[in-house]
Amino acid sequence: MSAKIILEKRHNASPMMRYLSPLLAIGLTVIAGGLIFLAMGQPPLKALYLYFIDPLTSIWSLQELVVKASPLILIGCGLAVAFRANIWNIGAEGQLLIGALFGSSIPILFGDWQSPLALVCMLLLGALGGALFGAIPALLKNRFRVNEILTSLMLVYVAQLLLDWMVRGPWRDPHGYNFPKSVSFEGWHQLPIIIGNGRVHMGIILVILAVVILYWMMTKTIKGFEIRVIGGAPRAGAFAGFSQTRMVWFCLLLSGALAGLAGIIEVAGPVGQLQPSISPNYGFTAIIVAFLGRLNSIGVMMAGLLLAVSYLGGEGVQIELGISDKTTHVFQGMLLFFILMCDTLIYYRLRLLSSMPKLTQGGSLP
Numbered sequence: 001m002s003a004k005i006i007l008e009k010r011h012n013a014s015p016m017m018r019y020l021s022p023l024l025a026i027g028l029t030v031i032a033g034g035l036i037f038l039a040m041g042q043p044p045l046k047a048l049y050l051y052f053i054d055p056l057t058s059i060w061s062l063q064e065l066v067v068k069a070s071p072l073i074l075i076g077c078g079l080a081v082a083f084r085a086n087i088w089n090i091g092a093e094g095q096l097l098i099g100a101l102f103g104s105s106i107p108i109l110f111g112d113w114q115s116p117l118a119l120v121c122m123l124l125l126g127a128l129g130g131a132l133f134g135a136i137p138a139l140l141k142n143r144f145r146v147n148e149i150l151t152s153l154m155l156v157y158v159a160q161l162l163l164d165w166m167v168r169g170p171w172r173d174p175h176g177y178n179f180p181k182s183v184s185f186e187g188w189h190q191l192p193i194i195i196g197n198g199r200v201h202m203g204i205i206l207v208i209l210a211v212v213i214l215y216w217m218m219t220k221t222i223k224g225f226e227i228r229v230i231g232g233a234p235r236a237g238a239f240a241g242f243s244q245t246r247m248v249w250f251c252l253l254l255s256g257a258l259a260g261l262a263g264i265i266e267v268a269g270p271v272g273q274l275q276p277s278i279s280p281n282y283g284f285t286a287i288i289v290a291f292l293g294r295l296n297s298i299g300v301m302m303a304g305l306l307l308a309v310s311y312l313g314g315e316g317v318q319i320e321l322g323i324s325d326k327t328t329h330v331f332q333g334m335l336l337f338f339i340l341m342c343d344t345l346i347y348y349r350l351r352l353l354s355s356m357p358k359l360t361q362g363g364s365l366p
Helices: 016-038 044-055 057-086 092-109 116-142 147-169 203-220 223-230 234-240 244-271 283-292 295-321 328-345
Strands: 003-008 348-355
Touching: 003 016, 016 044, 016 295, 016 328, 044 057, 044 295, 057 092, 057 223, 057 244, 057 283, 057 295, 092 116, 092 147, 092 244, 092 283, 116 147, 116 244, 147 244, 147 295, 203 223, 203 295, 223 234, 223 244, 234 244, 244 283, 283 295, 283 328, 295 328, 328 348
Parallel strands: none
Antiparallel strands: 003 348
């Protein structure tokens, strides 16, 4: 006798569990994280406190939380729209880097241009760079039917190598003692600080605008309805006259533009210059943010704040307990795994199938 486990689709999936599953995934991540800390010989309660609670206990850490959450929310909102349409942009990290490169051309090539218009041009160029880089997988998908998951992901490495070459070569600061970095951004080449002498900059206003506008678009406009229909019932969308080709262009350009905008916000804000590493994998973490936020911009904003806690918490346990900074990636990976697991079990149940071996003609087992 042999047995196998299959997934059987549920006839009536619970709507309540759809919204409770992110909370369940977070709870499972905390439990698994405590067990990991215990296996490492660290006090689990203290480690979990440092990881999840301590980043919320001071004004400075709350400001840093907002700064780290801003690119996650901005990218996550764009990805949420694309994922709702079943268009899988996995290359937001590369689009972020290209947006940073495009936007940084103003302070690097036109350093004497100091005016609010210069900052506006930086932001527009950042969004344009990300959109153009997102257009590459859109063109390949529509023209040659190439899977956008592969092309957008592989383009990340192209963007990383291009950024590295630019800051070590043509755009390297001539007075930077041969370090691989550009000139420092100053004056109107930096985002204005909006809270005293803190770290919260004007980028958070753009993030909030993006959240509100995309929520309105998805819930109140025909474009949002079109995205939902094409993502949920492609054949119905085709009968309604909705174009899959135009939707691919729209979603990849939109998500690429928001990722590029996040890139220039990052270098014109907390980083303050181009350097080989300007993002701790915000583009990849934003995928978790989009799913944890249920592909809804308001949910994405809450999820972005939670994932920002994981970055600050990872730095905290690294300093206090001497634990590797890779702990952050472990927690983020576990969170994504538990989200996908919980979502799968909402719509499918596990079923054990057993089968008896067939008898041969002589009546004996083979």
